[in-house]
Amino acid sequence: MSQVAIKNLDITFGSNRVIQNLDLQIEPGEFLVLLGASGCGKSTLLNAVAGLTDVAGGQIWIGENNVTWAEPKDRGIGMVFQSYALYPRMTVEQNMSFGLEMARHPKAEIRERVARAASMLQLKPLMQRRPAELSGGQRQRVAIGRALVRDADVYLFDEPLSNLDAKLRTELRVELKKLHAELGATMIYVTHDQVEALTLANRIAVMQGGVIQQLASPDEIYRRPVNRFVAGFVGSPGMNFIEGELQLRDGKVDLKTARGNLDVTRYPFAERPEDGRKVTLGLRPEHLQPEPEEGWCPASLTVSVYESMGADALLCGELSGATVSVKLPSDWSPIPPAGARVTMWYDASKVSIFDAVTESRL
Amino acid sequence: MSSRPLFPAHAEGPRPARLNLGRLALYLCLIAAAAAFLFPLWVMVTTSLKDMEAVRSGSIFGWPAQPSLEAWKSAWTSACTGLTCEGLRGGFVNSLLILVPSVALPVALGAVTGYALSFWRPRGGKLLFGGLLIGLFIPYQVFIYPLVRILSSVGLYGNIGGIVAVHTIFAMPIMLLLFRNYYASLPMDLFKAARIDGGGFWTIFRRVVLPMSAPIIVVAVILQVTGVWNDFLFGLIFAGSDNLPMTVQLNNIVNSARGAQEYNVQMAATILTALVPLIVYFFSGRWFVRGIAAGAVKG
Numbered sequence: 001m002s003q004v005a006i007k008n009l010d011i012t013f014g015s016n017r018v019i020q021n022l023d024l025q026i027e028p029g030e031f032l033v034l035l036g037a038s039g040c041g042k043s044t045l046l047n048a049v050a051g052l053t054d055v056a057g058g059q060i061w062i063g064e065n066n067v068t069w070a071e072p073k074d075r076g077i078g079m080v081f082q083s084y085a086l087y088p089r090m091t092v093e094q095n096m097s098f099g100l101e102m103a104r105h106p107k108a109e110i111r112e113r114v115a116r117a118a119s120m121l122q123l124k125p126l127m128q129r130r131p132a133e134l135s136g137g138q139r140q141r142v143a144i145g146r147a148l149v150r151d152a153d154v155y156l157f158d159e160p161l162s163n164l165d166a167k168l169r170t171e172l173r174v175e176l177k178k179l180h181a182e183l184g185a186t187m188i189y190v191t192h193d194q195v196e197a198l199t200l201a202n203r204i205a206v207m208q209g210g211v212i213q214q215l216a217s218p219d220e221i222y223r224r225p226v227n228r229f230v231a232g233f234v235g236s237p238g239m240n241f242i243e244g245e246l247q248l249r250d251g252k253v254d255l256k257t258a259r260g261n262l263d264v265t266r267y268p269f270a271e272r273p274e275d276g277r278k279v280t281l282g283l284r285p286e287h288l289q290p291e292p293e294e295g296w297c298p299a300s301l302t303v304s305v306y307e308s309m310g311a312d313a314l315l316c317g318e319l320s321g322a323t324v325s326v327k328l329p330s331d332w333s334p335i336p337p338a339g340a341r342v343t344m345w346y347d348a349s350k351v352s353i354f355d356a357v358t359e360s361r362l
Numbered sequence: 363m364s365s366r367p368l369f370p371a372h373a374e375g376p377r378p379a380r381l382n383l384g385r386l387a388l389y390l391c392l393i394a395a396a397a398a399f400l401f402p403l404w405v406m407v408t409t410s411l412k413d414m415e416a417v418r419s420g421s422i423f424g425w426p427a428q429p430s431l432e433a434w435k436s437a438w439t440s441a442c443t444g445l446t447c448e449g450l451r452g453g454f455v456n457s458l459l460i461l462v463p464s465v466a467l468p469v470a471l472g473a474v475t476g477y478a479l480s481f482w483r484p485r486g487g488k489l490l491f492g493g494l495l496i497g498l499f500i501p502y503q504v505f506i507y508p509l510v511r512i513l514s515s516v517g518l519y520g521n522i523g524g525i526v527a528v529h530t531i532f533a534m535p536i537m538l539l540l541f542r543n544y545y546a547s548l549p550m551d552l553f554k555a556a557r558i559d560g561g562g563f564w565t566i567f568r569r570v571v572l573p574m575s576a577p578i579i580v581v582a583v584i585l586q587v588t589g590v591w592n593d594f595l596f597g598l599i600f601a602g603s604d605n606l607p608m609t610v611q612l613n614n615i616v617n618s619a620r621g622a623q624e625y626n627v628q629m630a631a632t633i634l635t636a637l638v639p640l641i642v643y644f645f646s647g648r649w650f651v652r653g654i655a656a657g658a659v660k661g
């Protein structure tokens with residue numbers, strides 16, 4: 001169990017600055033999830049922590065040690081690669097024992113540890129196979145197993161569950177969570193999967209273009225995204241954005257759009273709202289509901305498409321000049337026909353409002 | 363809707379074999395090409411099995427009336443290869459003594475250097491690689507005189523060590539090209555995983571990289587075996603008169619000016635000399651093709 005501290009990290013490939021001035025402090029035993037679009041530098045950051053990429057500037061500390069220039073094997077890390085990176089000429093068992101063998105652990109202990117990881121990851125029947133004889137999901141489990149058998153202080157996971165089927169993914173997700181509780185090790189975990197990020201993380205770091213946009217608890221990230229990028233990136237289906245400008249009249253604050261006004265008086269503005277400021281209103285699909293509660297405000301929706309998604313349904317349409325989606329319980333009826341106008345209700349204290357130019361939260 | 367049966371019986375089973383015009387032409391071409399290559403071999407084999415009487419009197423294509431291995435025995439044990447008349451035996455042994463280190467050394471060096479350049483990326487590695495590649499395009503005749511002077515100054519001129527050194531030096535560019543390109547096609551993450559697992563330079567090479575190198579090693583060995591075995595010029599210049607390889611001795615047999623030309627012995631000697639590359643190709647052709655393909659396509 002060690003903390004990981006990254007200060008002023010810069011990584012460049014040629015003239016391409018992939019990580020810029022990045023600061024990140026990960027507490028001992030924390031589960032940190034890195035979330036971000038493809039190509040934003042998540043794998044590069046993991047590689048830097050592992051010592052597999054040379055850094056152009058900055059420092060990396062693991063526990064009490066400055067590891068900025070340390071060899072990968074001396075950093076006390078285990079890593080699962082996005083591409084599995086299993087040794088093709090070794091069996092599953094040899095793949096998992098290799099690291100322990102290199103660290104000169106006694107044979108019996110190696111066997112025992114490998115067996116434990118194998119049974120946890122349901123790899124027992126595959127131990128004597130070569131990687132080429134495994135399915136994608138099985139390979140991924142071996143890659144996880146290979147990282148877990150080493151007792152590292154920090155585990156780095158690069159999209160370790162991306163190739164599994166939905167059921168196994170859920171199972172392993174729970175398994176990883178239990179494992180984290182059991183080992184108490186620090187974990188840095190890259191994923192594209194929102195559910196994984198929101199369920200596993202103590203804190204989530206949302207990255208864009210090599211810069212961390214927001215580092216906070218999953219709840220905070222979901223409820224109070226600091227800017228429009230984070231708001232749009234987290235959540236599925238994505239947040240609805242409605243453009244407009246603020247209008248202050250008689251102690252009321254409205255969002256004035258091309259098609260009518262939306263009341264946002266109850267929104268907890270961080271600073272006093274100014275009249276005429278151009279802003280973007282962010283409404284999550286579940287923030288719009290057909291039945292009002294105390295203090296909610298109405299909005300008129302022109303329905304275009306209704307989609308059932310199992311447990312819930314998605315109603316798409318036009319609201320104040322923007323295309324929006326609304327999440328409803330699937331048993332909600334009657335289903336409105338296309339072109340119908342229905343009134344939806346929202347709680348203005350739960351929405352997000354961003355400056356239209358700087359895109360940061362107001 | 364017609365009353366055609368849904369699954370007619372004649373449309374069942376594996377695709378029927380067909381011999382169309384295109385196929386026929388293809389086979390004819392292949393047979394012609396094979397014949398063109400096999401024809402000289404046929405003449406050589408039949409001639410080597412005749413005695414000189416039959417060679418002079420009969421047609422060169424005919425199978426001998428009384429085939430005998432006399433010419434082969436003579437080529438192996440008693441044909442004159444210059445001043446001595448002890449056949450090709452000595453040359454065969456010399457060629458083997460030259461061959462083994464001249465194959466093992468460049469292949470091993472090429473594998474290690476290619477591995478270091480591809481995975482460890484040392485500073486200046488690209489420069490080294492570029493320099494060696496330029497070496498590939500300079501005709502080696504240019505180097506011969508300077509090499510003779512250099513090797514003789516370090517006592518490596520006119521002995522096995524000298525000829526092995528020459529073969530190794532001239533093989534390095536192509537060996538490095540083969541191995542570096544093959545390793546460059548392997549995923550870098552594999553190497554990174556091994557680094558995290560705690561492998562050092564040699565451990566990663568031995569345990570991870572080498573076991574994946576079989577296809578490219580086969581290609582390198584075949585190239586080098588045939589190259590070294592068929593070499594004439596370097597052997598003649600650098601090996602010294604006691605270590606002349608088989609090719610040089612064969613030349614002496616075939617070009618001997620004294621006495622009558624013993625065609626049957628010459629044919630037998632030629633086949634004997636060509637036997638090693640022939641066997642190598644025969645047994646490794648499949649591997650060779652596979653190895654070349656493995657370098658080009660991943661997975």
Ligand SMILES: Nc1ncnc2c1ncn2[C@@H]1O[C@H](COP(=O)(O)OP(=O)(O)OP(=O)(O)O)[C@@H](O)[C@H]1O
Pocket residue numbers: 013016018036037038039040041042043044045082
């Ligand atoms: N070895 C390299 N040389 C040059 N550029 C690189 C190299 N590795 C990565 N990059 C670039 O750095 C950027 C970040 O890459 P990285 O692999 O970290 O993305 P990522 O966030 O992991 O994306 P993904 O989610 O698709 O895995 C990309 O634009 C990529 O093109």
Ligand SMILES: [Mg+2]
Pocket residue numbers: 042043044082158
């Ligand atoms: Mg990645």
